Amino acid sequence: MELVYSLLLLYLTFVRNAIAEDRKSITFTDKCDLGKLKLKGTRDLNFYQPDQIKRIRLIKRADGYYVQFCIQVDRVELVPMTGKTIGLDVGLKEFYTDSYGEMVPNPRFLRRGEARLKRAQRLVSRKVKGGLNRRKARVILGKRHLKISRQRKDHAIKLARCVITSNDVVVYEDLKVSNMVKNHCLAKSISDASWYQFRMFLEYFGKVFGRITIAVNPAYTSQECSSCGFVVKKSLSTRTHICQCGCEMDRDHNAAINILNRGISTTGHVGTSIFEIVNA
Ligand SMILES: [Zn+2]
Structure with a gap:
């Protein structure tokens, strides 16, 4: 239980250190020590506050490496009832x-x-x-x-x-x-x-x-x-x-x-x- 908690904390501080001001690049400073990497993609991270980013995952796919950002948002949209x-x-x-x-x-x-x-x-x-x-x-x-x-x-x-x-x-x-x-x-x-x-x-x-x-x-x-x-x-x-x-x-x-x-x-x-x- 404690381990999970400390890991989470580590991640949080790690996130604050890692993402660049303009959110266009990310620097990995942990064990794997990848250094600075440019972020490519269509998602605009400027839309979110740094503390909304709860987790980062590095994922290897058949066509390259991806960074996955886990973001906390309350998404509620109002649409009229349909009666169906x-x-x-x-x-x-x-x-x-x-x-x-x-x-x-x-x-x-x-x-x-x-x-x-x-x-x-x-x-x-x-x-x-x-x-x-x-x-x-x-x-x-x-x-x-x-x-x-x-x-x-x-x-x-x-x-x-x-x-x-x-x-x-x-x-x-x-x-x-x-x-x-x-x-x-x-x-x-x-x-x-x-x-x-x-x-x-x-x-x-x-x-x-x-x-x-x-x-x-x-x-x-x-x-x-x-x-x-x-x-x-x-x-x-x-x-x-x-x-x-x-x-x-x-x-x-x-x-x-x-x-x-x-x-x-x-x-x-x-x-x-x-x-x-x-x-x-
Ligand atoms: Zn029948």
Whole structure:
């Protein structure tokens, strides 16, 4: 505990010593002793006070070294209420299907990028271990990985922001990360990773824009009928939900409605109660 605290203090003093007045360069004076480095990039650090910068991290990426600044800000933005609620069901084929029946497909650039990633991966495994050509192929693979993860993150941020600003309540499945890591299917694990990131940004923007985000238990959401509650067993290949009550719709649309209903039933009442008004 003490160690963490002293480290933190060290970092703080270190930050004050390190960043230049004009915030255009940074000097590392600790053990690694890198000396003065020029800062490149689009972010303007002049916008923040030095004591708002809580942490600095040096990160190595496939295309160079980066300095990451951890900045403390209270970000709250006011946007008008929409009166809309939405449930989201994640899928392999579509990025998600919502409770209105709208499907958001996986973007083309991601699919193209994933194909290129697989190709680069094959090239690495074909080269002789320990050889120069293998090292070269690995650099290419690293860059492809980096590019696609940036594209994925960008897509997740834009989509999450859009979903949050156009709804007051957003409900999605509470998928467990431990289950996700276990699967070995590439397409599945990629979609799990993007979904996890998307959920993180949903919750982040939920706080920024003052919206309600709810994660619900995903059990049986695709099996239950959204209009009568009857359990209709279906395998993964069954794409349509057909119930004895006459309800017939896309499998994921049905699941998204179930997710939304589950979320609404867990929230209970929010705001001023009509009984309080009557009794007052
Ligand atoms: Zn039914």
